[in-house]
Amino acid sequence: MDQTTLNIIVVGLSFCLYFGIAIWARAGSTSEFYAAGRGVNPVVNGMATAADWMSAASFISMAGLIAFVGYNNSTFLMGWTGGYVLMAMLLAPYLRKFGKFTVPEFIGDRYYSTTARVVAVVCLIVISVTYVIGQMTGAGVAFSRFLEVDVTTGLIIASATVFVYAVLGGMKGITYTQVAQYCVLIIAYTIPAIFISLQLTGNPIPGLGLFSEHTATGQPLLVTLDGLLTDLGFNEYTTGSSPWLMALFTLSLMIGTAGLPHVIIRFFTVPKVADARWSAGWALVFIALLYLTAPAVGAMARLNITTTMWPEGVQGEAVAADELPDWFQTWSVTGLLAVEDKNGDGRIQYYNDNSEEMQALAAERGWEGNELVTFNRDILVLANPEIAQLPGWVIALIAAGGLAAALSTAAGLLLAISSAISHDLIKSTINPDISERGELLAARISMAGAIVLATYLGLNPPGFAAQTVALAFGLAAASLFPTLMMGIFSKRMNSAGATWGMLAGLIVTCLYLFTYLGWFFIPGTNMLENTSANYLFGIPPTHFGPIGALANFLVAYLVSRATAAPPQEIQDLVESVRIPRGAGAAVDH
Amino acid sequence: MAEQPNNNAYWSANIRLVTICLVIWAIASYGFAILLRPLLSGIAVGGTDLGFWFAQQGSILVFLFLIFFYAWRMNKLDKEHGVDEE
Numbered sequence: 001m002d003q004t005t006l007n008i009i010v011v012g013l014s015f016c017l018y019f020g021i022a023i024w025a026r027a028g029s030t031s032e033f034y035a036a037g038r039g040v041n042p043v044v045n046g047m048a049t050a051a052d053w054m055s056a057a058s059f060i061s062m063a064g065l066i067a068f069v070g071y072n073n074s075t076f077l078m079g080w081t082g083g084y085v086l087m088a089m090l091l092a093p094y095l096r097k098f099g100k101f102t103v104p105e106f107i108g109d110r111y112y113s114t115t116a117r118v119v120a121v122v123c124l125i126v127i128s129v130t131y132v133i134g135q136m137t138g139a140g141v142a143f144s145r146f147l148e149v150d151v152t153t154g155l156i157i158a159s160a161t162v163f164v165y166a167v168l169g170g171m172k173g174i175t176y177t178q179v180a181q182y183c184v185l186i187i188a189y190t191i192p193a194i195f196i197s198l199q200l201t202g203n204p205i206p207g208l209g210l211f212s213e214h215t216a217t218g219q220p221l222l223v224t225l226d227g228l229l230t231d232l233g234f235n236e237y238t239t240g241s242s243p244w245l246m247a248l249f250t251l252s253l254m255i256g257t258a259g260l261p262h263v264i265i266r267f268f269t270v271p272k273v274a275d276a277r278w279s280a281g282w283a284l285v286f287i288a289l290l291y292l293t294a295p296a297v298g299a300m301a302r303l304n305i306t307t308t309m310w311p312e313g314v315q316g317e318a319v320a321a322d323e324l325p326d327w328f329q330t331w332s333v334t335g336l337l338a339v340e341d342k343n344g345d346g347r348i349q350y351y352n353d354n355s356e357e358m359q360a361l362a363a364e365r366g367w368e369g370n371e372l373v374t375f376n377r378d379i380l381v382l383a384n385p386e387i388a389q390l391p392g393w394v395i396a397l398i399a400a401g402g403l404a405a406a407l408s409t410a411a412g413l414l415l416a417i418s419s420a421i422s423h424d425l426i427k428s429t430i431n432p433d434i435s436e437r438g439e440l441l442a443a444r445i446s447m448a449g450a451i452v453l454a455t456y457l458g459l460n461p462p463g464f465a466a467q468t469v470a471l472a473f474g475l476a477a478a479s480l481f482p483t484l485m486m487g488i489f490s491k492r493m494n495s496a497g498a499t500w501g502m503l504a505g506l507i508v509t510c511l512y513l514f515t516y517l518g519w520f521f522i523p524g525t526n527m528l529e530n531t532s533a534n535y536l537f538g539i540p541p542t543h544f545g546p547i548g549a550l551a552n553f554l555v556a557y558l559v560s561r562a563t564a565a566p567p568q569e570i571q572d573l574v575e576s577v578r579i580p581r582g583a584g585a586a587v588d589h
Numbered sequence: 590m591a592e593q594p595n596n597n598a599y600w601s602a603n604i605r606l607v608t609i610c611l612v613i614w615a616i617a618s619y620g621f622a623i624l625l626r627p628l629l630s631g632i633a634v635g636g637t638d639l640g641f642w643f644a645q646q647g648s649i650l651v652f653l654f655l656i657f658f659y660a661w662r663m664n665k666l667d668k669e670h671g672v673d674e675e
Contacts, residue, residue: 066645074644078618081649085614088656089607093663207646211635220636238637243626247619272674274667277660284656288649295645578600579672 003392007146010396011403014184015161018177018407022165025173030436033170033443034101034419035268040175042275046282048175049266051182051408053080053257053283054290055131056138059185059405064377067298070237075246077291079253081284086258086481088280092267094488094577096276101268103261103416103480104424110487110577112570113495114429119502121420123479124261128413129457130472131262132450135410136458139403145334145382146399152459158407159455166411167447171269174411181404186289188401191394192384193293196300199388206296214303225303231314232306233355237299245543252545256473259481262409262416273580301380304387309350309372318347318371327386331379338374343367414454418446471513474541478505478548486556491574493556494566501556509548513541599670606662610655617643617651 027033040048058080066073098106104124108117136155143154165173190206197209201221214221226236240246257263266283267276308328309319321341331337339348343366350372351358362368382402385394422443427434434442479502486493486501516534518525528534530541539547565571576582621629626640634642667673 071641071644074622074641077645078622078648081652082614082618085610085652085655089610089659210645211637211642222636222641224636226636238641240626243623247623250618250623274660274664274674277656277663281653281656281660284649284653288653291649292646575596578603579596580667580674581672583674 001392003395004146004148006392007396007399010393011147011400014180014400014404017180018161018165021176021180022168022173025169025176027168027170027172027440030101030423030440030443032172033440034415034423035265036170036172036175038269038271040269040271042270042279043282044179045175045266045270045275045279046284047182047286048178048269049263049279049283050286050290051178051185051404052266052412053263053287053409054185054405055135055409056142056402056406057134058290058294059189060138060142060378060381060402063294063298063301064380065298066295067302067380068377070235071240072242072246074295075250075253077295079250080257081287081291082250083254083257084280084284084287086254087264087267088277090485090488091258091264091481092280093273093276093580095264095484096267096270097273097580097583098577099268099583101265102419102423103264103484104420105428106487107480107483107498108424108428110570110573111493111495111498112566113499116483116495116499116502117424118429119499119506120480120483121424123475123502123506124420125417127260127472127476127480128262128417129453131260132410132413132417132454133457133461135406135413136454137461139406139410140458142399142402142406146396146402155455155458158403158410159451159458162407162411162414163448163451166414166451167444170443170447171265171415174415175266175269177411178408181408182286184397184404185401185408186286188394188397188404189290189297189381190293191397192388192390193297193300195388195390196304196384197296200300200303206300207292210296210299221303222299225299225306228303228306228310228314232310232350233352233358237302245538245540248539248546249543252477252543253473255477255481255549256545257476259476259479259484260472261420261476261480262412264484265416265419266412273583297384298380301384301387305375305380306350308387309348318349320347322346324348325387327383330386331383336374336376336379336382337372340371340373342369342371348372410454414447414450417450418443421446421450471510474509474513474545474548475506477545478509478552482549482552482556486553488574488577490560491571492560492565494560494563496563497556497558497560500559501552504555505548505552508551509544512536512544512547516541596670596672599666599672602666602670603663606659606666610659614652614655618648622648 031037062076065076095106100106104117104120107120108114139158140151140155143149143157144151165177193206194204197203197206200214201209201212202215203209203212210221212221214224217224222238226238230236267279270276270279308325311319328337341348348371349367351370353370385398422439426442427439482505483498483502515527516530532538621640622644629639632639
């Protein structure tokens with residue numbers, strides 16, 4: 001059986017599982033559609049949250065992000081996990097106690113203002129649509145790479161799958177599908193990592209293998225890697241630069257993570273406030289299983305590829321072009337890897353040709369530039385099973401895992417979008433008299449509409465798709481997080497303060513991004529060159545989230561002090577959100 | 590509101606707990622892993638220093654511990670102050 005057939009079988013089986021769950025977990029009421037009837041066990045919710053959170057980017061790209069930069073990109077590991085501490089202590093339990101269905105609903109009720117609610121809906125939709133584009137393109141690419149169908153067909157199959165279980169089951173269907181998807185993706189990620197760790201260090205736990213001895217050289221693995229990389233003119237793996245910028249970027253990712261609406265609403269599905277607290281911990285356990293493995297996968301893959309290119313060591317001869325391993329040939333077809341024998345010596349020299357020392361050495365040894373001309377970071381995870389010479393079914397599992405990661409995140413985002421439309425716009429603003437059945441139908445139609453829009457945007461990604469991820473995190477950090485937090489921790493915060501604060505955070509962040517990345521990310525319209533010399537205090541646009549959040553906090557504070565305190569019933573509402581007692585009563589509101 | 594003083598004590602205990610947890614959160618990630626890394630450079634861990642370990646794994650383990658500790662402590666505080674859900 002060839003690899004493609006095997007991939008189709010494994011992916012097909014995983015899809016059948018998702019369909020089965022969809023039929024079993026149909027939503028019969030709006031409470032089930034928006035919050036899975038608030039009956040989800042905290043451990044189960046933790047697992048679903050982990051799948052909801054870990055996107056195609058976490059699964060396919062993160063190990064590569066770390067591997068190519070080393071220490072400095074630890075920011076992603078800390079930023080995308082540390083946000084859960086903020087969420088667990090500052091938001092999740094209180095929002096669960098509030099006992100409603102959407103994030104804008106809390107903002108609208110707490111700040112007794114439809115304007116605030118609509119501003120929150122706008123923020124939510126911009127953040128979530130931005131995010132979902134990346135998931136849809138990720139799913140399309142995974143399909144085309146592993147199943148040899150074209151990207152368009154792949155994307156339509158992916159959308160149709162999400163359509164079935166999200167429209168039918170709402171949050172309930174999505175929750176249990178996400179649990180299955182988590183199992184698929186964590187198995188797919190861990191198995192190749194265990195084998196690679198065993199081969200390189202003899203330690204079966206990759207996270208520990210990273211800090212163990214490299215069997216072949218008898219030195220610690222990281223010492224071997226640092227040595228090889230510096231010999232080839234690359235930066236040392238374990239040293240970093242600009243610690244203050246690193247700290248700022250980590251903070252930006254943490255606050256952004258805590259403010260992402262599709263993750264926050266997952267905590268509305270558990271029965272009690274105490275469960276919401278535990279559930280955040282379980283979510284991080286399941287996320288950590290992948291995040292503790294990722295840096296090991298990154299470092300080990302970088303070491304494996306470097307030694308493949310220099311089988312006799314850096315002082316010896318480079319690998320002969322006709323002796324490159326099979327996986328090299330396989331992945332060259334996809335365009336993720338490419339070699340070019342520039343000096344025609346039949347060997348492929350891989351080194352950093354921007355380093356002056358290496359240029360001198362290259363001249364001496366007759367090299368004419370780095371010959372591993374394309375080396376995409378995603379290759380580190382995608383080709384891992386082949387690098388470790390694992391059987392075909394493990395490769396098929398990676399295909400199913402990548403799709404599971406993309407689909408689970410897409411479904412969570414689509415639910416956040418559709419509930420904001422059907423619950424916050426239709427039910428609360430446009431047609432308050434809508435019946436329960438009418439609202440459920442509206443929710444399903446919004447979901448279908450959101451999927452069609454996401455598919456369209458996935459097929460025709462706007463040119464700025466890459467930059468918009470920075471926008472999503474920046475906006476979540478600058479708009480939703482501070483407003484939600486102040487709604488709980490400051491009784492004095494009023495409608496005017498929150499609305500102006502949100503707008504301030506939003507506008508300041510957008511202006512800063514647009515200044516360097518172009519108005520609405522249209523290339524060529526940026527007012528200043530996107531280089532560090534132009535940055536305000538040296539802060540790159542990607543690191544701007546915390547500054548936007550600060551603007552939100554400051555403006556909200558000043559405006560709220562200058563205007564009247566919120567009415568007594570709102571202060572009582574804050575008081576009741578702060579204590580867990582009575583959360584059960586909110587179940588059937 | 591007869592429960593008011595009780596709730597105030599509960600809320601300030603909560604704020605105190607959150608503050609302590611967030612200080613540890615910040616020291617482990619922004620501190621040990623990034624800004625204070627030079628201070629820890631003398632402590633070797635698997636071919637590198639403790640700061641690198643904190644950046645790649647240690648901080649995540651600290652976050653995990655903090656969330657579970659917070660959940661356990663808060664659920665206990667709920668009962669002590671009579672604001673739990675039963």
